[in-house]
Amino acid sequence: MAEQAQYEELARQLSAVGAVKRDMGRILPPDCPAGSAAVLTLLGRHGDMRMSKLAELLSVDMSVTSRHVAHVAARGWIERHPDPADKRSRILRLTPAGLTELEELSLRTSRLLAERLSDWTDDEVGQLIRLMTRLRASFGDCRSVPARHAAAAAPVFEETTRTPAST
Amino acid sequence: MAEQAQYEELARQLSAVGAVKRDMGRILPPDCPAGSAAVLTLLGRHGDMRMSKLAELLSVDMSVTSRHVAHVAARGWIERHPDPADKRSRILRLTPAGLTELEELSLRTSRLLAERLSDWTDDEVGQLIRLMTRLRASFGDCRSVPARHAAAAAPVFEETTRTPAST
């Protein structure tokens, strides 16, 4: 349990981190705004999935997801396949072009972060990742309500060798 | 120096923290969207200041600042006084009503964070605050460019008795 002043300060930092996000957004390729980048990133990380699953990972309404997905699909970065098990659903899949775009995205963001955080240690970056991941979990675990999607909400807190899979 | 996979994960978490911000935004009082809340918070924390200074603290363009300020001024939460030293400038000052509104804001956000982070220790919250503050510094220190505005970047950083002041 923390003090009130600490919570106020955390709220301020959360509000202020938007500036960092905007900086990151400025280096994205044309035609690939942040929403599209998030779709590609999550598909690359978690593999094929349905709209509803993607919406959950994005933590936004499915109507929003639908728009982002339409945008990346229009550019040939993903395909929407019918789900044989449920004709209402569509399975999203990254195309080779989408994978190429995703690699370009990763390159640009990693380069920017490497430059800006050049004086951070590996451990410090790791700490920040862990705390932010936990922050999201502390908020998300009350709205999601699922539990049936155990796989999605699951722990995940240990790192794999390459990419921590925490959404 | 961290690895590429770590940077990619950090980018993902930065993108995802938007969900937390939106959750916080949902509990704000009517008529006080996040932009207005940020204005009130910074004025309460740093005291009277000019538009340009506020824009710098918000890390947004002054045109955006102008709109947020107009919104809170229209509700009587701040006053815009002429600057005797420069007739182009306007000094922003929190009104008593603005202070009341600010206290309501602080109460709501603190309450929400206290609830969501009930299982966090004081030290963990402090760590997250420190890392996020540093993250912002690592990004901000390259865009500001001022230095001529030494005065602006300068003092002010002392605390009132109540609130941590790291912007």
Add this chain to the structure above:
DNA sequence: TATTGTTATACTCTATAACTATA
């Protein structure tokens, strides 16, 4: 001529609600 601040315009992101097509 440069700077402070405002306003007009445009774009992105988001949520709500209405709608379709399945279940």
Add this chain to the structure above:
DNA sequence: TATAGTTATAGAGTATAACAATA
């Protein structure tokens, strides 16, 4: 009747550019 997804609409946030007043 309920669910998966789409689309229309509206609101908030931001950036760019044009403009007014002052330095």
